[in-house]
Amino acid sequence: MSMEKNDKSLNELTGSEIFVKSLEMEGVEIMFGIPGGQVLPIFDKLYDSKIRFILTRHEQGAAHMAEGYARATGKVGVCLSTSGPGATNLVTGIANAYMDSIPIVAFTGQVPTHLIGNDAFQEADITGITRPVTKHNYLVKDVKDLARTIREAFYIAKTGRPGPVLVDIPSDVQRAKTEFIWPQEVEIISYKPSYKGHPGQIKKLAQVINESNQPVLYVGGGVVSSNASDELIELATKCNIPVTTTLMALGSFPPENELSLGMLGMHGSAYANKAIQQADLVISLGARFDDRCTGKLSAFAPKAKHIAHVDIDPTSISKNIVADIPVVGDCKLVLQDLLKEVKPKKHTEWLNQIKKLKEEFPLKYSNDDKLRPQFVVEEISRLTRGEAIVVTEVGQHQMWSAQFYKPARARKFISSGGLGTMGFGFPAGIGAKFGKQKEKVIVIAGDGSFQMNIQELATASINKVNVIVCILNNSFLGMVRQWQQLFYNKRYSQVQLCSHSHDPKKCPIPDFVKITQAYGGEGFRVTEKNEVASVLKEAFKIKNKPVVIDFIVEDEENVFPMVPAGASLDEIMINLA
């Protein structure tokens, strides 16, 4: 009797041991977060684990790092926080991953089960709070469910249309004991994403491609998450179809290829937008017809006889634009099947038309002696040959990065698309670097956005993370200033970050060089155009610490072209005049 009991309890593990074991089974190498009262048992077990834990300075930073790691590597990013404020601090990061369909799993501690609902100290209903911004979430009330829940969480995060999953674990569940049973298979009968496209639909799509004269491929993040770049390139070059991508998919098609149209939409190239408006066939691959891409919906692609939409998520299809050829499936598999059905085409006339558009409406900016932000991005692109992972913050600098950085491949350009979260870029860059230690990671930031998670300089310094932050410092919340200039009569309301001067000597708040030094990093300031290349080269030599370059750029530069919000893609403004 007593023997039996002993044997059984020998096999039993605490919830926190199960937590760590489960993460090890999932192959988690690294996680990001901050401890607190309701996750002490877990942190005690992590102390002995091989999983690398990165202590951040803010939970928002942890969530963005997990996402940056996921985007750079294609693996699932993991973050962990305590209950209450720790959990609520994760929310922006979770929402960001949700909008951009990035697989992360967020773990939160929770007050003990008997206190749930009592307004206990540091209690927050985090499953309730995150319901609209997670793909799925769980509150684990019984330790027996813990291993299976963690297994499911990772599975749900990375399969189908990827997205964030949150697992809330009360502290008594972390302490309770049970036998550790790791489920070999995940079987959720209500969750069965379809990966293979319907053969009949694929045939139909092939037929309209074969019959079209002016086709355009409109490519989104789904191509990145399904690693379908090679297939995309094969399709585009076989049939000579020009390719425009969303912000999310930059790099999935080589920007130097003559079929590349760059980004479409509000700040996309004029030739991409004009090509869409003239196309007789738009083939959307893993994109969701976001309003920033389509402009006024009723005027989108008016000449298109067919709109085809390939997406793994049926809810994306015909949500904004009705697609007459919907294909539900994984972009990579659908493209592989499609490639067998399409015939090579030259489209000489159409490509000539595109070429003319490119010549007539190039992306440009004034090439004078002033230090223009676009020039800085072009220099970064030139010096790295698009091989660096560029991560951006949100604002004008983000759009200039999208326009002028030429990422050589997918996963070389990382930016907050759907949510547009200032404060995303720097921590996401740190996360990306942890995932891709051998690659150069450059964060292109605005002086506003960088200050939203500037505290992570400590995380980068202490962990010897070499991320190069290039601040395109205009002393403004530039993107908002641009809208106020264009649509609110230049009434600059709360957009000046320096109250009286753009000159860093007169308004050093903060002095980005000094603050970086104070955090243990290396800081530079660039005020002249002719210093850009040399300082970048010097900065690229630095190892094992964060580097910040404060580029004092033209302060009232605007992002063009621009399709005003709600206008059709035809109403693109090429410049101010």
Added chain:
Amino acid sequence: MNERKHTISALVYNKSGVLARISTLFAARGYNIDSLAVGETENPEISRMTIIVRGDEKILEQVEKQLNKLIDVIKVYEYSKTEHIERDLMLIKVSANKNNRSEIIEIVEVFRADIVDFYHDSLIIEITGDEDKLTAFINLLKPYGIKEVVRTGIVAIARGK
């Protein structure tokens, strides 16, 4: 496009939070629910929700897809294309006195409703039926003074197998 009522039935896991997930979805996407009824099925681990939603075909398509996307939703049916039976149960408290009570009782009998409570100045009537029947019943009782109406919301089931 044509706004109309759609009867949607969803099989969902009988877990805490599922109802919240569905109502969050409807609220977040701005869909209008006329009624929502939930109850266990023959399998206690699975519940059936009957949701009456208003909107055009495009909204209906999105509602169905979005529901299917929720991990805890097992299956979604839309009943307009299938023959089905709908029922709503209503309790209605109506003013009644010596003079008009027998008139009301007559209406109740015609509608095959039941009087479930009898008070000196009011009656409580229980009635089951589809939308049209219940609306007609309410209209007939209005002149007497309706004090309170409580409804379960529509539940639906397909005919045959």
